[in-house]
Amino acid sequence: MPTTVAPDLDFIRSLKQLGGENLKSCYQCATCSVVCPISTDDRPFPRPEMIYAQWGMKEKLVSDPLVWVCHNCRDCSSYCPRGAKPGELLAAVRDYTITHFAWPSSFARLFNSARFLPLLFAIPVVLLLAVLAVEGHLHIPEGQIIYSKLFPIHTLEYIYIPVAFFGFIAGLMGMRRYWTAISAQRAGARPRRGLVEAAILTGKEILSHTQFKKCSVEGKRYYGHLPMLYGFLGAFGTTTLVTIYYYSGRFTPLPLYDPTKILGNVSAVLLLYGCGRLVARRFEKEPEERNNLPSSYFDWLFLGLLTAVAVTGTLTELTRLSGAAGIAYPIYFIHLSLIFMLLGYMPYSKFAHLFYRSAAMVHEKMYAPEAVVVALPGPPVAPPVVVEEVEEVEEEKVAAPAGAAAKAPATSPLGGGSKIGGGAPPSMFGGSKIGGGAPPSSPFGGGSKIGGAPPTSPLGGGSKIGGAPPTSPLGGGSKIGGSPPPPAGGSKIGGTPPPAPGGSKIGGTPPPAARPMFGGVPPKPPAPPVAPPAEESKEE
Amino acid sequence: MANDTAAEPKLGTYICTGCGLGEALDIGALEKIAQAAPKSVTCKTHAFFCSDEGVKVIRDDLAGAGVNHVVIAACSGRVNQEVFAFPKEVVLDRVNLREQVAWSHAAKDADTDALAQDYLRMGLVKNSKSSIPASPVTQEVYETLLVIGAGATGMQAAIEAAKAGHKVVLVEKEAELGGYMRTLHRQLPQRQPYTALMEPDLARKQVEVKAQPNITVMTSAEVVKISGQPGLFTALVKSDGRESTLQVGAVVLATGSSPYDATKLGHLGFGASPNVVSSDTFEAMAKSGKLVRPSDGQPARSVAFVLCAGSRDPDHLPYCSSTCCATSLKQAAYVRQANPREGRAYVFYRDMRTPGHLEYFYKAMQQDEGVFLTKGKVTAVKAAGKNQVAVTAEETLLGGPITVEVDLVVLATGMVPSTLAHDILGLQYRQGPALPDLKYGFPDSHFICFPYETRRTGVFAAGTVRAPMTIADATIDGGGAAMKGIQAIAYARTGEAALPRAMDPTYPVFGLDRCTACKRCTEECPFGTLNEDDKGFPQLNINRCRRCGICMGACPERVINFQNYSIDGMSSQIRAIEIPSESSGKLRILAFMCENDAYPAIDMAGVRRLQYDAQVRVVPVRCLGAINQVWIADSLSGGFDGVMLLGCKYGDNYQCHMIRGSELAVERLGKIQETLNRLGLEAERVQYIEFPISDYQRFPEIVKGFVKAIRKIGPNPFKGF
Ligand code: HEM
Ligand code: SF4
Numbered sequence A: 001m002p003t004t005v006a007p008d009l010d011f012i013r014s015l016k017q018l019g020g021e022n023l024k025s026c027y028q029c030a031t032c033s034v035v036c037p038i039s040t041d042d043r044p045f046p047r048p049e050m051i052y053a054q055w056g057m058k059e060k061l062v063s064d065p066l067v068w069v070c071h072n073c074r075d076c077s078s079y080c081p082r083g084a085k086p087g088e089l090l091a092a093v094r095d096y097t098i099t100h101f102a103w104p105s106s107f108a109r110l111f112n113s114a115r116f117l118p119l120l121f122a123i124p125v126v127l128l129l130a131v132l133a134v135e136g137h138l139h140i141p142e143g144q145i146i147y148s149k150l151f152p153i154h155t156l157e158y159i160y161i162p163v164a165f166f167g168f169i170a171g172l173m174g175m176r177r178y179w180t181a182i183s184a185q186r187a188g189a190r191p192r193r194g195l196v197e198a199a200i201l202t203g204k205e206i207l208s209h210t211q212f213k214k215c216s217v218e219g220k221r222y223y224g225h226l227p228m229l230y231g232f233l234g235a236f237g238t239t240t241l242v243t244i245y246y247y248s249g250r251f252t253p254l255p256l257y258d259p260t261k262i263l264g265n266v267s268a269v270l271l272l273y274g275c276g277r278l279v280a281r282r283f284e285k286e287p288e289e290r291n292n293l294p295s296s297y298f299d300w301l302f303l304g305l306l307t308a309v310a311v312t313g314t315l316t317e318l319t320r321l322s323g324a325a326g327i328a329y330p331i332y333f334i335h336l337s338l339i340f341m342l343l344g345y346m347p348y349s350k351f352a353h354l355f356y357r358s359a360a361m362v363h364e365k366m367y368a369p370e371a372v373v374v375a376l377p378g379p380p381v382a383p384p385v386v387v388e389e390v391e392e393v394e395e396e397k398v399a400a401p402a403g404a405a406a407k408a409p410a411t412s413p414l415g416g417g418s419k420i421g422g423g424a425p426p427s428m429f430g431g432s433k434i435g436g437g438a439p440p441s442s443p444f445g446g447g448s449k450i451g452g453a454p455p456t457s458p459l460g461g462g463s464k465i466g467g468a469p470p471t472s473p474l475g476g477g478s479k480i481g482g483s484p485p486p487p488a489g490g491s492k493i494g495g496t497p498p499p500a501p502g503g504s505k506i507g508g509t510p511p512p513a514a515r516p517m518f519g520g521v522p523p524k525p526p527a528p529p530v531a532p533p534a535e536e537s538k539e540e
Numbered sequence B: 001m002a003n004d005t006a007a008e009p010k011l012g013t014y015i016c017t018g019c020g021l022g023e024a025l026d027i028g029a030l031e032k033i034a035q036a037a038p039k040s041v042t043c044k045t046h047a048f049f050c051s052d053e054g055v056k057v058i059r060d061d062l063a064g065a066g067v068n069h070v071v072i073a074a075c076s077g078r079v080n081q082e083v084f085a086f087p088k089e090v091v092l093d094r095v096n097l098r099e100q101v102a103w104s105h106a107a108k109d110a111d112t113d114a115l116a117q118d119y120l121r122m123g124l125v126k127n128s129k130s131s132i133p134a135s136p137v138t139q140e141v142y143e144t145l146l147v148i149g150a151g152a153t154g155m156q157a158a159i160e161a162a163k164a165g166h167k168v169v170l171v172e173k174e175a176e177l178g179g180y181m182r183t184l185h186r187q188l189p190q191r192q193p194y195t196a197l198m199e200p201d202l203a204r205k206q207v208e209v210k211a212q213p214n215i216t217v218m219t220s221a222e223v224v225k226i227s228g229q230p231g232l233f234t235a236l237v238k239s240d241g242r243e244s245t246l247q248v249g250a251v252v253l254a255t256g257s258s259p260y261d262a263t264k265l266g267h268l269g270f271g272a273s274p275n276v277v278s279s280d281t282f283e284a285m286a287k288s289g290k291l292v293r294p295s296d297g298q299p300a301r302s303v304a305f306v307l308c309a310g311s312r313d314p315d316h317l318p319y320c321s322s323t324c325c326a327t328s329l330k331q332a333a334y335v336r337q338a339n340p341r342e343g344r345a346y347v348f349y350r351d352m353r354t355p356g357h358l359e360y361f362y363k364a365m366q367q368d369e370g371v372f373l374t375k376g377k378v379t380a381v382k383a384a385g386k387n388q389v390a391v392t393a394e395e396t397l398l399g400g401p402i403t404v405e406v407d408l409v410v411l412a413t414g415m416v417p418s419t420l421a422h423d424i425l426g427l428q429y430r431q432g433p434a435l436p437d438l439k440y441g442f443p444d445s446h447f448i449c450f451p452y453e454t455r456r457t458g459v460f461a462a463g464t465v466r467a468p469m470t471i472a473d474a475t476i477d478g479g480g481a482a483m484k485g486i487q488a489i490a491y492a493r494t495g496e497a498a499l500p501r502a503m504d505p506t507y508p509v510f511g512l513d514r515c516t517a518c519k520r521c522t523e524e525c526p527f528g529t530l531n532e533d534d535k536g537f538p539q540l541n542i543n544r545c546r547r548c549g550i551c552m553g554a555c556p557e558r559v560i561n562f563q564n565y566s567i568d569g570m571s572s573q574i575r576a577i578e579i580p581s582e583s584s585g586k587l588r589i590l591a592f593m594c595e596n597d598a599y600p601a602i603d604m605a606g607v608r609r610l611q612y613d614a615q616v617r618v619v620p621v622r623c624l625g626a627i628n629q630v631w632i633a634d635s636l637s638g639g640f641d642g643v644m645l646l647g648c649k650y651g652d653n654y655q656c657h658m659i660r661g662s663e664l665a666v667e668r669l670g671k672i673q674e675t676l677n678r679l680g681l682e683a684e685r686v687q688y689i690e691f692p693i694s695d696y697q698r699f700p701e702i703v704k705g706f707v708k709a710i711r712k713i714g715p716n717p718f719k720g721f
């Protein structure tokens, strides 16, 4: 039965406003699906999402789990030949999704525009001031700086336990709505794993940040998010422990050698470091051929808030130690207000990603089919590439065991899997020089000709040819050939992976065969599939 | 044959020793051959004949010794033409010792010398058998251009020809100028940045045409018939019921196309609902400002465009109509402009084809949030309720079959050339009143080299009657065709051939005393040059003739000859080649090579110093179709071991400059091979080999293969008879 499609124009307009302004530029070449680390042979991503967005298919997109599995690594955006910025579009969809599923829905509106920012600040400030007024503490307390002189612990508990609880429950409500929506998309499907097993796997993945590590363009985020996450968990743990201490009769401030204090301080450092890196990344200038990481209000509302919490928290401690009460108490007040915002607004800000991402990852682990990695026919060991037909460049007559391919057997978890790196017989490419075939003297394949991205390649279009990806800072500025890959399927061909972030991530990755992404009958892969899980099939 | 030169022939032979010839060849032996030639008055060598000094040597002989036949044995005749340009009365031949001898064969080698000597002998013989056409056919011609059809193409053709100083008669069948442009609401962008639609550029054009004193406009007019030849056409035109006779020099056919008949598109829903319309109907709706559903007159807010409606469909129009993609995008813009908030335009395409600058327009339209594009195959268009239509498409980019419900469906119908319905020109030619078509009713021409030309010299097709194209392209086409028309008139005036043998003053002469009126020449001339008189004898219309010599190749009585390319001349050349004895173990192979592509190709091979077998003797021919069978028979009976015919591709996507030459050559070859078989000679001794100019580097290999094949068969048993 054909699906009836009725585009939602307002949805398209919203996505454009939220940062997906180039979504209509996509012409469905599928290059993005070739480079995306979470795209697989039978689930190309995010090429289809681009046309869903173009066609204003709101329901389809807000209930698409892959949108939240995407780690916004922006590899796709940097390779997209049309500048459609699929990565940015997906971020826009995520922002939209948070608002769409938020509970209660009416609150969500307050978070989409800076117009409401004063109000968001005012809520905790007024509330806390009111509390101080009621309790008669509307002045800087005398004597040694003890923050509970301002807000007694139990007062804070009366405020913050409900706020955190609200944030958490509201977050869960949104998550539930989302879960229901994605489950509806998969109605009738049998889970491959149980919920618990999937949740455990997801937890492991989050704690180890395996997916983060696969990012190229945003490869540095790993070094920010990981310490930040542990810092946050540590800070959360510290608060919990302090509460337990309180009820067992031990009061703050704790001495610096107390284990809880140590945990608190270490967490603060991690949090500060993590936030610092993430913030710094947002100010970084990108090489000319790709756009800078865009930062929306929505991005800053969360990252800024969290950073501010970390900074004020640290200052709270430092000013206390310095004994400057006139500064310490106001900073503490600000810190408390910010924490209120962070926790209370969690379901409506980007912080909600914690819920949606967890849900999406678990759902995927339960239902997503194992990725199929197809070995291309070919000799098990990469044959030397002898580029002989090429007239103009004599020095290319090098029998080069192409770097990438040669490396593949050693590092690829696939062992005997196919090695396309430089191992593809040159005939496949009509004599064009593919990065992998670059002579060893050229470590980055910088000089290799990519122009030949062969539309006739039996590997299908959308090929990411190794050598120097256009976005690579090491790429010698070479550009993948002018020929936009024909929409016939994508393949990922390992070339020489530039040994630095921002380069291609592939090496010996076996290319998927043509993908069934255009609704037509996909060509059958010529060899029986080897089927390791997708996560493991790609090299870091 | 007719030797029209009055003066006694005096031959001068000039052998160049530059460019490595002196080192590679036995120049002395060549000189002896030249000196021994009958009518030879002088033979000179020079280290550098193409230098001023070298040319002066020749010019001095022309003036002093009265030399009027010149043979230059040096570089290929394809180079240095401006250097060796002598007065018209001089019979000039160039013997190619450089590219095809010294540069492509071993130096100081007996076989190479034999080759050089054969070529010199051939050149000398050919020269002696050539003459200058008696009276260069200069004549009074009509300078007026007849332009048929006053749409974008025709108006442009008229304007440009008028600006170039020619009188133009512009014939339009409607009462007003403008053609297809008159039906348009907006026109596709033609200016930077190619993203905004334009008002149809009609009024300005109409004014320009009317303001040109050189243009005479005839509206409500049709051409009844055209007779004559380039420079001298007579056209009968009926206008408002009155007939008038025009005398014109060239004709531009710019009658455009009509939309494909949508009633044949039932499978795409035409007829299923009044809300399914064709592109032109939708354009008319937009022009009248009423983008509404025909069923109830309510505004059409959502519109689905089905592209390739009939086009690229073997059951309808097997070709791409080239503009319907862009036109549909343009009409999508109408939908959006009418309703910026909620207007929706769905475009189902097979491939989005927006050539040239239109790519920018496509990109711009793609940005519109209310334009939904997908590749897909529309499988059903059905009425949905009273006023809606459901369009279902499969194999879409959205992953599976989808349906959209819309107010209106627009079928992007393609273009049918206007010549398909009737011939329009009414040519009074023996081969019929219409332009011969290539396919699908579009006129034939050498598509790659001479796109505006047709197979009727002096008649040029332009705009969508020639091939589907946009108004922008048609406008350029119109200008181009006008220039070609003017050129055709100029050639007629000076009695020269049209392209590709421009500047060739020779022409076929028909020995009617021996003609049997078999009609082969009148039928086979690709350009319809020959009419027949009452008794069926050929009548030459010289200005239609392209000098290809296909008639000469056709003539079984061998009575057609050119002044420098004749049956006897070629037979003599072939006989001038020395056939080594069988005991020497050497073969002789004759290669007839098309002058347009194959011959230049082996010059290129020579320039690149590709080496090939010296047992081959190359003879350039005007076209493979200009090979008379008697030459092949002569060469086999004369002891040649094999004959190759190297020429352009024929059939689909042919590259033959004379359109049908290589095809006819192959047809005729079939008959020769039958004869050979009967004589007990192996048919494989004579072969056609397709040899495009781009394959020059294959030549050594081709020769090698052929030599090998002949060795296998063995030497010609007729050798020595
Ligand atoms: C539940 C598990 C979590 C997952 C899977 C996860 C994953 C991610 C991912 C993929 C991003 C990048 C996406 C983007 O920039 O749009 C991101 C950003 C971020 N995450 Fe998490 N996260 C989790 C939990 C947390 C927690 C608990 C915190 C801290 C309080 C946190 C703080 C942040 C921050 C501040 C950013 C923004 C970075 C920036 O704007 O550059 N995340 N997270
Ligand atoms: S941002 Fe990265 S993970 Fe997300 S779709 Fe693009 S390539 Fe895939």
Ligand code: SF4
Pocket (backbone or CB within 6 Å): A025, A026, A027, A028, A029, A030, A031, A032, A033, A046, A047, A050, A076, A079, A080, A081, A082, A083, A084, A085, A086
């Ligand atoms: S890479 Fe291709 S398919 Fe992906 S967003 Fe860009 S244009 Fe679209």
Ligand code: SF4
Pocket (backbone or CB within 6 Å): B508, B524, B525, B526, B527, B528, B529, B530, B544, B545, B546, B547, B548, B549, B550, B551, B552
């Ligand atoms: S030379 Fe060619 S064009 Fe002229 S009459 Fe003969 S066949 Fe026709």
